Amino acid sequence: MSDRVIVKSAITDVLEKLLKARRVFAPVQRDGLLRFEPLRTGDEALLDSHNSKRPLKEIFFPHSETLFAYEEGEVAIMPLPEEQRVIFGVRPCDARSLLLLDKVFNAPDVQDPYYVTRRENTILIGLGCNRPLSTCFCTTLGGGPFTTEGLDLLFTDLGDRYLVETVTERGEALVADSPYFREAAPADVNLKAEIAACAEQTISGPSVEGIKEKLDGMYEDPFWDELHQKCLGCAVCTYLCPTCHCFDILDEKEGSRGRRVRIWDSCQFPLFTLHASGHNPRPSGRERMRQRIMHKFHYFVENYGQIACVGCGRCIRNCPVNMDLREVLNRIVVKRGA
Amino acid sequence: MGDLSPQLIEVARSLLRDEKVDLIIGYESGSLPLRTSPCFIRRPDEAERLVWNAWCENNLATYLRGRDEKIAVVAKGCDARAIVGLVMERQLARENVLIIGVPCQGIMDRRRIEDQLEGKEVLKATLADGEIILAGEGFEERLPQQDFLCQGCLTCEYRTPAVYDLLIGDPVPALEVADPFPEVRALEARSSDERWAYFSQEFSQCIRCYACREACPLCYCQECFIDQTQPAWFGKTDDPSDTLIFHLVRILHTAGRCVDCGACSRACPMGIDLRALTRKMIKDVREWYGYQAGIEVEAIPPLATFRPDDPQEFIK
Numbered sequence: 164m165s166d167r168v169i170v171k172s173a174i175t176d177v178l179e180k181l182l183k184a185r186r187v188f189a190p191v192q193r194d195g196l197l198r199f200e201p202l203r204t205g206d207e208a209l210l211d212s213h214n215s216k217r218p219l220k221e222i223f224f225p226h227s228e229t230l231f232a233y234e235e236g237e238v239a240i241m242p243l244p245e246e247q248r249v250i251f252g253v254r255p256c257d258a259r260s261l262l263l264l265d266k267v268f269n270a271p272d273v274q275d276p277y278y279v280t281r282r283e284n285t286i287l288i289g290l291g292c293n294r295p296l297s298t299c300f301c302t303t304l305g306g307g308p309f310t311t312e313g314l315d316l317l318f319t320d321l322g323d324r325y326l327v328e329t330v331t332e333r334g335e336a337l338v339a340d341s342p343y344f345r346e347a348a349p350a351d352v353n354l355k356a357e358i359a360a361c362a363e364q365t366i367s368g369p370s371v372e373g374i375k376e377k378l379d380g381m382y383e384d385p386f387w388d389e390l391h392q393k394c395l396g397c398a399v400c401t402y403l404c405p406t407c408h409c410f411d412i413l414d415e416k417e418g419s420r421g422r423r424v425r426i427w428d429s430c431q432f433p434l435f436t437l438h439a440s441g442h443n444p445r446p447s448g449r450e451r452m453r454q455r456i457m458h459k460f461h462y463f464v465e466n467y468g469q470i471a472c473v474g475c476g477r478c479i480r481n482c483p484v485n486m487d488l489r490e491v492l493n494r495i496v497v498k499r500g501a
Numbered sequence: 502m503g504d505l506s507p508q509l510i511e512v513a514r515s516l517l518r519d520e521k522v523d524l525i526i527g528y529e530s531g532s533l534p535l536r537t538s539p540c541f542i543r544r545p546d547e548a549e550r551l552v553w554n555a556w557c558e559n560n561l562a563t564y565l566r567g568r569d570e571k572i573a574v575v576a577k578g579c580d581a582r583a584i585v586g587l588v589m590e591r592q593l594a595r596e597n598v599l600i601i602g603v604p605c606q607g608i609m610d611r612r613r614i615e616d617q618l619e620g621k622e623v624l625k626a627t628l629a630d631g632e633i634i635l636a637g638e639g640f641e642e643r644l645p646q647q648d649f650l651c652q653g654c655l656t657c658e659y660r661t662p663a664v665y666d667l668l669i670g671d672p673v674p675a676l677e678v679a680d681p682f683p684e685v686r687a688l689e690a691r692s693s694d695e696r697w698a699y700f701s702q703e704f705s706q707c708i709r710c711y712a713c714r715e716a717c718p719l720c721y722c723q724e725c726f727i728d729q730t731q732p733a734w735f736g737k738t739d740d741p742s743d744t745l746i747f748h749l750v751r752i753l754h755t756a757g758r759c760v761d762c763g764a765c766s767r768a769c770p771m772g773i774d775l776r777a778l779t780r781k782m783i784k785d786v787r788e789w790y791g792y793q794a795g796i797e798v799e800a801i802p803p804l805a806t807f808r809p810d811d812p813q814e815f816i817k
Contacts, residue, residue: 211620392539480533
């Protein structure tokens with residue numbers, strides 16, 4: 164499948180056309196926040212911005228999701244979300260985050276039907292990162308500003324046009340017969356390679372090589388006593404993380420009607436592990452901060468063979484007390500580096 | 502005002518060396534421009550990490566409860582008010598906390614600065630001669646500090662802490678504030694439909710991360726009403742009514758206690774205008790009871806007492 168090119172001025176028309184058959188998400192600026200939202204019109208998409216404030220996971224694993232509802236003894240199970248969707252402008256780190264979430268919600272032994280259906284019904288059109296932010300560290304986690312893993316198409320901004328690389332068959336189907344795309348010239352492909360090399364060079368970050376083994380012996384390390392001190396214990400890092408996926412299940416009832424709802428939950432809250440007996444196995448910030456780091460860099464590696472972090476930097480930029488995950492990782496690596 | 506950090510470091514070092522305190526909670530340089538980060542200093546040789554500047558946005562009073570050490574804490578005027586609140590509410594023994602007051606000419610609002618740059622990333626920020634000098638890839642921009650202060654700092658009446666044990670540098674003169682509540686009046690003047698639309702829009706962004714609650718030094722209930730499960734009083738979903746009721750109840754619970762430090766709104770990753778609600782509480786308490794929270798340790802909190810001449814127009 165050869166690369167294609169599309170002029171930027173045609174993007175609105177392409178999106179309008181997609182909107183006729185599907186729900187189309189793209190980054191939009193609404194009320195001062197950059198967020199993936201369903202487009203109303205094709206010209207709303209903001210494609211020259213940095214990554215969205217909120218992670219892509221919410222389009223597949225929403226903050227709050229009703230699983231079933233009942234009234235007067237009648238139970239209504241929520242139908243599967245059959246809607247066909249496209250997300251335009253997905254950053255490579257976010258695409259990789261979905262592959263990590265797949266390991267949890269689409270495991271060989273257990274599948275979450277709502278998540279899986281949304282994944283199957285959603286085409287991901289990526290947008291490479293010409294200008295990574297200083298907080299981006301995707302390359303140290305096996306990603307990169309132009310990786311195609313998890314995407315169906317990858318767009319690269321070449322100035323007045325985009326280079327379009329096809330990754331999957333369904334990505335190909337989307338552009339194959341479209342009059343807006345033409346075959347890329349070798350110059351376009353070369354320009355993309357230059358842009359990609361340039362962007363990659365700007366990214367640096369902590370080495371995470373062998374971090375699981377380093378964490379192996381650190382469960383009771385005094386490191387955690389000190390690390391958590393400034394943490395407020397809110398859920399900004401976990402809720403804005405594209406790979407954090409813990410949830411709670413609540414039953415809400417009022418008289419003879421009610422619903423069961425799944426909501427995001429965070430290991431940073433004491434309530435997350437509070438037992439009915441009143442005992443809490445993670446009684447302080449020390450244990451909760453350790454859990455966050457261990458889950459991403461040790462347990463997930465043990466369970467699925469990959470680190471549960473894509474280096475998007477959202478937790479770093481949004482932490483109210485400037486807790487910097489890169490510093491934490493550096494300190495772990497240095498600590499047992501010998 | 503010159504850089505007070507060297508003086509702060511000296512004071513901190515001698516407090517630890519002379520074993521006057523076990524722990525100093527202050528600020529150190531952050532990993533990002535426009536930021537500092539809270540730090541915990543226990544050894545005299547670590548004191549050099551401390552800084553004091555207009556990026557010190559966190560209210561460190563939130564770290565003081567439940568410690569059995571003798572603590573010194575770096576406190577701006579608003580932070581000191583929160584400490585007074587904690588002492589009044591018997592959350593903290595006054596003799597166990599040594600307040601290192603810092604005179605404050607206002608904290609920078611990093612969000613407004615970032616908005617101003619429209620997507621350009623700041624890689625270095627310096628404060629000099631009333632200007633913020635911002636540098637990034639291929640640009641340098643200078644902004645007047647005065648125009649990018651946090652909203653609360655513009656009407657702050659306690660720039661020098663009202664209560665402290667040691668003061669670093671000289672007191673700064675109090676601001677002449679003709680009307681401390683211009684934006685509250687503006688909101689009050691709007692119709693209830695307009696206000697409803699405004700609040701609905703603002704709170705629709707909430708992700709229920711509780712950063713507001715955790716950052717607030719006076720939000721310390723052992724079990725927050727929102728976390729109670731037996732029974733569960735309120736919903737925890739992102740449904741608009743669930744979200745709004747959480748914020749309304751939390752903020753009502755700070756009525757007569759909120760010291761307007763702005764920690765909640767600065768902590769909010771979504772930039773929700775939480776102060777639109779907290780400031781209304783502050784204004785009402787001030788107008789009805791002539792009370793400002795966190796000024797005197799011995800004051801009687803208005804909502805913990807009753808006077809026959811208390812305003813009671815709300816009784817219909």
